[in-house]
Amino acid sequence: MTLGVAMLVVGMNDQKTSALGPEGPLVEEFWDNMGIYSFYILPESTSxxxxxxxxxxxxxxxxxxxxxxxxxxxxxxxxxxQVISTMVGVSEFLYDYGY
Structure with a gap:
């Protein structure tokens, strides 16, 4: 599964990333760097x-x-x-006060 995801990321790397904001070289650089960092996510998470x-x-x-x-x-x-079911009100637990 890890190899399949890595191959998918490598196959998508030849595409030019597009800016999602104002056009400019800094935005293009940002998205290019985000594409490069995607290669590091998989080994880091598996390790x-x-x-x-x-x-x-x-x-x-x-x-x-x-x-x-x-x-x-x-x-x-x-x-x-048990705590979550009592908090949500799913259980039949009733408080019986002895007043």
Whole structure:
């Protein structure tokens, strides 16, 4: 998928970018630079994702820590879903004041 996006960007690079504002050399330079910087977005984003998930995958290799992490994440997801459903008013939770 990364290679396909890179090939698409390389194929689009031979087109001249047009200014979207007042005509002038500075605006043309800006859009040319934006086209060049698009080449850097893909490697940077994939390296950030790899750097974030690599330690997590190392931790998940141990069965005990994997079960613990999955349990904690499942509990967090459950609590967040309950809080959001209560905030939106989807749940049947009623406050019963003992006055």
């Amino acid at each position: 950030v994702i790899y750097t974030i998930f690599q330690p997590i995958l190392e931790i998940l290799k141990n069965l005990v820590t994997a079960a613990l992490i999955i349990t904690v994440l499942g509990g967090k997801l459950f609590i967040v879903s």
